[in-house]
Amino acid sequence: MGENKHIEEIHAFTKKxxxxxPTETPSLxxxxxxxxxxxxxxxxxxxxxYKPLISKKGxxxxxxxxxxxxxxxxxxxxxxxxSLPEMNFSFLEKLNFDGLLENSSVSSTTLYLALTFSVFVxxxxxxxxxxxxxxxxx
Amino acid sequence: xxxxxxEDYIELTLKxxxxxxxxxxxxxxxxxxxxxxxxxxxxxxxxxxxQDAFIKAYRYLxxxxxxxxxxxxxxxxAYNTSLDAIKKKSNSYNTVTIxxxxxxxxxxxxxxxxxxxxxxxxxxxxxxxxxxxxDERAILxxxxxxxxxxxxxxxxxxMSEANVKVKLHRARxxxxxxxxxxVEPELISHYGRK
Numbered sequence: 001m002g003e004n005k006h007i008e009e010i011h012a013f014t015k016k017x018x019x020x021x022p023t024e025t026p027s028l029x030x031x032x033x034x035x036x037x038x039x040x041x042x043x044x045x046x047x048x049x050y051k052p053l054i055s056k057k058g059x060x061x062x063x064x065x066x067x068x069x070x071x072x073x074x075x076x077x078x079x080x081x082x083s084l085p086e087m088n089f090s091f092l093e094k095l096n097f098d099g100l101l102e103n104s105s106v107s108s109t110t111l112y113l114a115l116t117f118s119v120f121v122x123x124x125x126x127x128x129x130x131x132x133x134x135x136x137x138x
Numbered sequence: 139x140x141x142x143x144x145e146d147y148i149e150l151t152l153k154x155x156x157x158x159x160x161x162x163x164x165x166x167x168x169x170x171x172x173x174x175x176x177x178x179x180x181x182x183x184x185x186x187x188x189q190d191a192f193i194k195a196y197r198y199l200x201x202x203x204x205x206x207x208x209x210x211x212x213x214x215x216a217y218n219t220s221l222d223a224i225k226k227k228s229n230s231y232n233t234v235t236i237x238x239x240x241x242x243x244x245x246x247x248x249x250x251x252x253x254x255x256x257x258x259x260x261x262x263x264x265x266x267x268x269x270x271x272x273d274e275r276a277i278l279x280x281x282x283x284x285x286x287x288x289x290x291x292x293x294x295x296x297m298s299e300a301n302v303k304v305k306l307h308r309a310r311x312x313x314x315x316x317x318x319x320x321v322e323p324e325l326i327s328h329y330g331r332k
Contacts, residue, residue: 007307009244014310017251017317018282020260021267026171026185031163034189038196039156 144208151199159199163192166209169284170216176264176279177220177272187223191216206293210286214294217276224272243318250321266316273297274309281306 054062144165150158170191174184194215202211251259267275273295280286280294291302 010310010314013244013248014278014313015282016248017259017263018267018278018313020256021176021264021283022260023168024172024175024181024184025168026188030167030171030185030188031160034163034192035156035160037189037193038159041193041197 191219210290269316278309
């Protein structure tokens with residue numbers, strides 16, 4: 001209790017007298033001298049805002065144009081607008097992948113290693129991203 | 139451009155209107171200069187330090203996020219620039235022992251101080267402040283002269299809350315000790331009259 005009162009007394013003493021110290025003023029030509037130096041500096045690089053080549057409005061117009069060109073005449077015609085040439089895909093049946101992986105096996109150690117490695121890569125990606133972002137932003 | 143918020147001048151400056159920055163200089167030059175003078179103890183050097191601080195503020199203006207007051211951000215730059223200037227000079231570290239001060243001790247020092255003219259008293263306190271280590275001096279000024287909050291002082295000085303509190307407590311006691319030593323002849327004659 002006594003110690004607190006003591007601290008309060010010193011606090012009150014300091015507050016009373018430090019407040020009386022006058023504010024200092026620099027020389028009359030301080031601002032003009034400073035602004036001359038600033039004008040000689042490189043112009044400030046303001047934050048770069050990236051604008052897309054095609055704006056959202058632009059994409060909407062493109063979409064409408066596609067719809068207009070493709071769907072509208074398509075709806076009105078009874079026969080197809082265009083037809084694909086006939087293609088023979090029967091060669092795919094001749095490809096045989098049976099038994100390709102029958103004799104291959106992966107040990108559990110390899111699996112655990114691969115999983116752990118993947119986890120560490122993911123953690124490092126986040127860490128490095130944050131680290132470089134801090135460097136860029138200062 | 140009269141009395142806009144700081145953010146408006148900052149935005150204009152970032153867009154290339156250098157003249158907008160001069161409004162911020164005019165608004166804060168006394169604040170920055172007062173801090174610099176109290177820290178580096180020389181008016182000429184304080185002018186240089188203040189100019190350097192404003193140039194740094196201009197250069198890094200885009201990094202001001204607006205999550206604190208512009209004045210706090212500017213204080214931080216001015217404080218660090220002043221510390222850099224002090225480190226370049228070979229200054230002896232001021233050591234003042236902290237004795238236990240009694241309540242009576244404070245009141246007798248106050249009695250002597252109150253008997254002096256205000257201007258002279260301010261000069262005495264100012265001279266006593268200069269005898270403190272620069273970081274403790276700065277913290278006293280921020281807390282009592284500029285009335286910054288503890289949170290703002292922590293942001294300006296980059297010290298921990300505990301460190302700021304300890305330095306503030308020590309600085310107050312040291313200042314009282316220094317003031318007492320300064321007015322000692324008056325104190326002795328005061329007790330003599332009693």
